[in-house]
Amino acid sequence: MAKGIPYNIALKHYRAQAERPMPQTDFGEELLRQYHPDYLRERCVDLTVGPNAGDPCHRQLAEVLQGDARIDEADLAGSPEVETDVLVIGGGGAGCAAALEASLAGAKVILATKLRLGDSNTVMAEGGIQASVEKDDTPQQHYEDTVKGAHGELDRSLAAQMVMDAPEVIRWLIQQGMQFELDQYGDLMTRRAGGTSAPRVLYFRDYTGLEMMRVLREAVFNSNIEVWDYSPAVELLSDESGHCAGAVVSSLKDYKYILVKARSVIIATGGIGRMHLNDFPTSNHFGATGDGLVLAYRAGARLRDLDIFQYHPSGLAYPPHLAGTLITEGVRSAGAYLLNAAGERFIDELKPRDYVAAAIIRECAEGRGVYAGDGQGRPSVAGGRTPGATDGKCGVWLDTPSIELRQPGIIEKRFPKLLHLGTKCGIDPRKQPPLIYPTLHYQNGGAIIDREAASTVPGLFCAGEVCGGVHGRNRLMGNSLLDIIVFGRRAGQAAAKRAHGFGRGPKKITIEHLRNFRRELMLANMPLARKSPLLFPAYAKFDVDSDYDGLRKTAAAGFIND
Template sequence: MSYYSEGGIERHSYDVVVVGAGGAGLRAAIAAHEAGADTAIVCKSLLGKAHTVMAEGGIAAAMGNRWPEDNWEVHFRDTMRGGKMLNNWRMAQLHAQEAPERVMELEDWGALFDRTEDGLISQRDFGGHRYARLAHVGDRTGLEMIRTLQQRAVQVGIDVFMECTVTELLLDQEDGDPRISGVFGYWRETGRFVTIEAPSVILATGGIGKSFKVTSNSWEYTGDGHALALRAGASLINMEFVQFHPTGMVWPPSVKGLLVTESVRGDGGILKNSEGKRFMFDYIPEFFRSETADTEEEADRWYDDKANNRRPPELLPRDEVARAINSEIKAGRGSPHGGIFLDIASRRDADYIRKRLPSMYHQFKELADVDITAEPMEIGPTCHYVMGGIEVDPDTQQSAVTGLYAAGEVSGGMHGSNRLGGNSLSDLLVFGRRAGEAAAAHAAGLEKRPVLTDDDVRSGEWRAVAPFNVEGGDNPYTIQQDLQQTMNDLVGIIRTASELEGALAEIEALKRRAQSMTVGGHRQYNPGWHLALDLHNMLLVSESIAKAALAREESRGGHTRDDFPKPSPEWGTRNLVVRLDEAGTGVTLTEQALPEMPDELKSYFEE
C-alpha cells in the first residue's frame, strides 16, 4: 500500500477495495486477502455496526443436522419457489450447494452456534423452508456473524477506513472500454476528501430501505451501491421487488418498523386479528396449498413431525404473510396501534421464550413495555429488503463494468421476486467469498493497472461540495421526508398504475428540488451535507423501483399490483433491467429473458 497527500486530498493504493463492512463486505475482503490481494475495507459507519447485526433468525444451509432428509436440492427448490421461479437459477444452485461449507467455516473461525442434543450446530424452522435449516445463535445470529468475520479481518491485517463514505466510482476510459480505477469519498467526521486507487472494487453496501417511511433498515441504507453502479455504467435488475417483512414493531412510534424476527413464528408464534382469529388459514395461496396445513390441529402437529405434516400458514414465504396482514388491517381487524397480534405467549412457556428469543424479549420489554412471555406483540409490515440489485455474473459476481463486483443485498438475481428468511446471511457468505476471490484474480492478472487521473479527483470533489454553493434552496431533510412519504403511499406493499405514475411524477419534482439543495455551515460534523449527498442516490434508486413496478403488469413475490392481482406466465419469463439514461439524471428500462434452467434442475420441481 502507498499513501501520500496531494492538494489536501489523501491518496491510497490497493489491489482490491471493498465498499461496505457487513457480512458480504467482510467475507469478500477476507477472501481477497487470502488470495494474495492488498485489500482495504471502506465503511460508512463504524466497524461492527453494519446492518447485518440486525439479522436475528439464522443462516439458511442444508446441513441436515435436524432433518437428515434435507439436502442442497431441497434448499434450491425452496429458494426458487420462494422467489416464484424468477431467481437466477445458477446463483440459487451455488448458494444451496456452498452454504453448509460457509457455515462450518464460520465455526472454524470461532462462531459459537447453538447446539443440538447430539452436539451439532442447531437448526431452526423458518418461513418457506421445508425443513429446519437455519443455523443460529439464539436470535442474535447476525451479531455473532459480524463479530466472527470482523475478528478474522482484523486478525489477518486488512486495512479499514471507518466512517468514510464513497461518493464516486472512478473509471479509466483511455482504451474506450471503461474499467474501474478506484473510489473517491470523504471522512464523515472532518469532511476531508480521500481517493483510493484500485483496479478491483467490490460493492457490499446493502439495501435501499431509508427511501421508505416505515423500515427496519438502519440509517446507512440509502442505496449508495445501487446508484454508484448505475453511474459507473452497470445495470440493475428487477428493482420492483421490495420485500416488506411481515413483522415489524408498530408501537411506540419511535421504534415503528423495528424488526421482529421470523424466529418467533418459527418457534411456534401465531398471528391473530383483533377478533382473536388465527387468520392465516384464510390466505393460503394455491401455489403452496399442497404443503400448507389448513387446520389448526394439523398446523400444530407439524412442529413435532415435519416429515408427515404440512407446515403452518404462519411459515409461508414473507410476501404471502405480509399481504395477509395488510389485508386484515385494511379490513378493520387490526390492533389498537394499526398492526395485528403476534402471539407466542400462549404457545410456549416463559423459560423457552427467554432462552430462544432473548433479544425479542428485551426489545419489547425495554422499548414497548410488553412482556412477550405473557402477552401478544403488536406488529405490522415494514420495508426490509430489496431483491433487485446490480446485475452480476453468478459465478464471479462481476458487473458489466470491468473490475466492479457486487455481493449481498446490493446484488440482484439470487432471490428472484422474494427472499426466504435466512437466505440473506448464507447469500452474504457464499457470494462474498466468490466476489473476493474473483476481484483478487482480476487485479493479479493485469499487465497494466488502470490510471486514476487528477481530473477524476477534481470532478468528484466539485460534485461533493456543490450543495454548499447554492443559496435559497430546499433543506435536504424536507426532500427526504417527502420522498419517504411518496414511496410509502404510492410504491408500497400494494401498487396500482395510477399511483406509480404519480410517484414517478413526484420523484421527478423531487429531483429538480434536489438540484438546488442548500447546505449550511462547513464540511466538519455536517449531517445535513451527508444527507444531501445520499439523497441523489435515494432518488435514483426510488425512480428505478417505481419505473420497474409500473412496467411489470402482474403480482409476483414482493411486487403486488392491485390492478393486475395474479402472476402472469409471460412475465414469469422476463427480467426488467434498469440503466442510467444518456443525460445521467434518470433511468431507462428494458426487458430481458430469464436465463434458461437446465433440464436436470427442472426435474426437482416435478410433483
C-alpha cells in the same frame, strides 16, 4: 381506511391459548395483487437514463438512480491518491467476508465504510442462516424452496451456487469463531423458515447476525486489511475503456476526498430500507440508503428487479419510537400465531413473507386490525392511503404467549432479544402479545452479478443485498446471511485474482463517466437538483451538518453537497 379496534379493547379480549385452528381461506396470488405494496403500479416509473432505461423502478429509487453526482472534477483537484489491489466499499457481513478472502489470497485490501466497521444490516439479522445439513434435507430441496419463494423469477445459477456453498460457509464461519445453537450431541440445531420444505435454518438465539458480525469484525481488525471508518464512497473511478478503477472516498472526519485507485472494487453497501419506500417504517440500519446501487448504476452496471422489495411481516407497530423494529421470523417458526383484533388467525403464519405481509395489511385495511392510536378516537393521519403505510399505529398480534404456553421457558431461552425488546415496550412477551405490522426489510433486486460476483462492468464486483437475482421476487428467511457470505467470499477471491493478473502500464483514471451520465440526464430533461448517493436519511440532516461531532442548528456550509 377502516381504523380497527382500539388497543385497550382488543387487549381486553385477548386470551392466551395454546391451540387455534388454521384459517381455511387461501387467497393465493390475488392477495399479493391487492395488498402487497410492490403491486401498486403507480409507485413505479420507467427509468429514462442509464443501463436500465425503460425498466420499471420504484419512484423513490428512480430519483436517486437518476440523480446528479455529489462531486465534479473541481472537487477532486489536489485530493490525495492512494493505490491498492482491492477496494471493498461497505463494512457489513458481505464486505468483511470479501475483504478477508481477498487478503488471504495475498491482495492489499482497503475496506472503506460509511460509519464504523460492522454498522450494517448484518448485525441486526436475527433468524438465522440456511444450509441443508439435516439427513432428510438436500441442497436440491434448498434450491427448490428458494426458486419457489422467488416466484421463479431469479437467476437460477446464482441460487444453485448459493445452496451448494452453504455447508462450507457454515464451516468457514465456525472457523472464524462463530457459535451456533447445538443439541446435546454437539450437532447443529435447525428450525423451519416460512416457505421451506425442511428445517434448515441454523441460528444463534435471536442474535445470529450480531454473533456473525462481531466475529467477522474481530477477524478483520486482526488482519492486514486497512479499515477506513466514517469514509463513505461518493463515486466510482473509471479508466479509458470504461472499466472500474477505484472510487472517490470522502471522510466524515476531516471532510476531504481521497482517490483510491484499485485494480478491483467490491461494492457491498447493502440495501435501501432507510429510504422508507411507500412511507413504511424499516427494520434497516441507519446507513441503508442504497448508495452502492447509485455508484454502480452511474458507472454503467446493469441492475434488475428495481420494483420489488421485501416487507418483513413482523415489525413492531407500537410503541412509536420503536416502530419498524424487527421481531424474528423464528418466533413464528416456533409456532407463534398471528391474530387479528378478534383473536382469529387469518393466514398460515409460515407462508413466504410476501404473502404473510400482504395478509396483515389486508386485516388492517379491512378494519380487523388493532388500532394503537392515542385511545381517544383521534382519526388516522394517513387515512385513505391503502394499502401499505398506516400511520404506524395499526397492527395485528404476534401471539407470543401461545408458544410460551406450549413450551414454558422457550422465550427466555431462545429469544432473548425479543424479551429485551418487550422490556423497552413495557410488556412481557410471555404474557402479552406485541403488536406488529410489516416493516420495509430487504431489497430483492440490485446489481446483476455472475457466480464470481462480477457485475457487468469489468473490475467491479458486487456482493450481498446490493445485488439482484439471487432471491427473485421474494427472499426466504435465512437466505440473506447465506447470500452475503457465499458471494462476499466469492467476490473477494475473484477480485484478488483479477488484481494479480493486472497489467501494469499507464492508465488514465477519471470520473469521465459522470460527465457522460450528466449529459444523458440533461438530454432527457431530468432535474439535476437531486444529489445522490443519499448517504444518510433526510431526517439525520447530514447535508446541513458541517460538524459531525457536535450539534449545529444552522450549518454555515454544506460539506459535499455545496
